[in-house]
Amino acid sequence: MISPSIGRALQRHIPAIGDITSKSPLAYRLSRATVPVVNTVQMAVAEAYINGLEVPDVVLRSLFDTCMPILFKHFPSLLAPYDWVLTETPHVAEGSHDLMKLQYDLPQGMLNRMLGEGSLIYPKYSMGLWENGAENLEQSQIHMMDDVIEKLGIQDGDRILDFGCGWGCVPNYILSKFPNVQMTGLNLSHEQCDYIRNKMTDSESYLSSGRFQLFEGDLNDASFTEPFDKILSVGVFCHVGNLTQAFQKLSTFLKPLGKVFIHIITVRTPNNISSAYTHKYIFPHGRYWNFDAVPNCDRDLKTIDRWYMNGTNYSQTFAIWLQNFDRVQDEIRVLDYGIDYARFRRIWRFYLIWFVANFASCDGEINGNGQYLLERR
Numbered sequence: 001m002i003s004p005s006i007g008r009a010l011q012r013h014i015p016a017i018g019d020i021t022s023k024s025p026l027a028y029r030l031s032r033a034t035v036p037v038v039n040t041v042q043m044a045v046a047e048a049y050i051n052g053l054e055v056p057d058v059v060l061r062s063l064f065d066t067c068m069p070i071l072f073k074h075f076p077s078l079l080a081p082y083d084w085v086l087t088e089t090p091h092v093a094e095g096s097h098d099l100m101k102l103q104y105d106l107p108q109g110m111l112n113r114m115l116g117e118g119s120l121i122y123p124k125y126s127m128g129l130w131e132n133g134a135e136n137l138e139q140s141q142i143h144m145m146d147d148v149i150e151k152l153g154i155q156d157g158d159r160i161l162d163f164g165c166g167w168g169c170v171p172n173y174i175l176s177k178f179p180n181v182q183m184t185g186l187n188l189s190h191e192q193c194d195y196i197r198n199k200m201t202d203s204e205s206y207l208s209s210g211r212f213q214l215f216e217g218d219l220n221d222a223s224f225t226e227p228f229d230k231i232l233s234v235g236v237f238c239h240v241g242n243l244t245q246a247f248q249k250l251s252t253f254l255k256p257l258g259k260v261f262i263h264i265i266t267v268r269t270p271n272n273i274s275s276a277y278t279h280k281y282i283f284p285h286g287r288y289w290n291f292d293a294v295p296n297c298d299r300d301l302k303t304i305d306r307w308y309m310n311g312t313n314y315s316q317t318f319a320i321w322l323q324n325f326d327r328v329q330d331e332i333r334v335l336d337y338g339i340d341y342a343r344f345r346r347i348w349r350f351y352l353i354w355f356v357a358n359f360a361s362c363d364g365e366i367n368g369n370g371q372y373l374l375e376r377r
């Protein structure tokens, strides 16, 4: 039997397999040279589908179910389609305006129906928590927000910033629970901010309570004059290219004993991952940070606790979004996506089916969500 140290030494010289960051220079270069081939094959399959190739969902799903565990377990370096995925890049958020155009400022009539919308639970574009017995999407989102409230230790009277606040779902829910909390939301999506501004004039909404402030703007330019007791950010750091700079920025927004709670997609592979497909069609410059990336970059904030949330929670959430998306086809096909609707629908179905499979693969133990509690150093 090969001893673990010999095994590790051998792996350093095998291209593509294992931890790309610890490869010998030649193996590293060979690994990186393999990646364009993988990107090309992936795009050929995806673009054949979005250009109209008829592939039943079960076939697509079984393709992902077969490939993803092999890639996650044995070839994670092939899941880093570009060099920038592996490291921190210059901006807190990369390509934010492209991201808004391709994703968050899409017709809200489509996004809201897909994500679900209720009188208290507004559209929420992040993981629902199913493992505590939630029976539907709304309950799973409530369980998830209750979990955040508990882990962040929110107390009545706190001043809280929601960094990347979406449609205001998390602020609205927290304001409904705590009569003296003040919340501030930051979001670059003009369409989502319009949704929130509407709620801020709706007497039924907690966003109209006078305890909520909205800043429409980019994380890159954010600054606040009054410090916060707590900052939370749910589902946003996959759009952050530089964790160290982001934490430096957040630390300046906090009171001395302030805390930050971050919830993001994460992978328990040695390297960060992304895909050529999502970069081109869904989340430009999006990357899924390795589970250790946050504690490795927390120069100005200190990670005091962290949790891995099993991927089956997000798989189940994506499965409901896919069902919702399919169910409302007749209503949403008339909206203006800037491209032919049949093509748009296929781009989105490929993404949704893939993500249902991704998060479920390897029993949810590799691709899930990471939660981090940090405090000022």
Ligand SMILES: C[S@@+](CC[C@H](N)C(=O)[O-])C[C@H]1O[C@@H](n2cnc3c(N)ncnc32)[C@H](O)[C@@H]1O
Pocket: 093, 096, 099, 104, 123, 124, 125, 126, 163, 164, 165, 166, 167, 169, 170, 186, 187, 188, 189, 192, 217, 218, 219, 220, 233, 234, 235, 236, 239
């Ligand atoms: C996946 S959604 C999550 C929204 C919300 N936190 C939730 O859980 O529903 C990501 C959010 O981050 C916002 N966002 C992404 N990049 C941003 C940037 N550079 N500046 C400000 N907001 C940004 C998006 O507009 C969107 O509202």
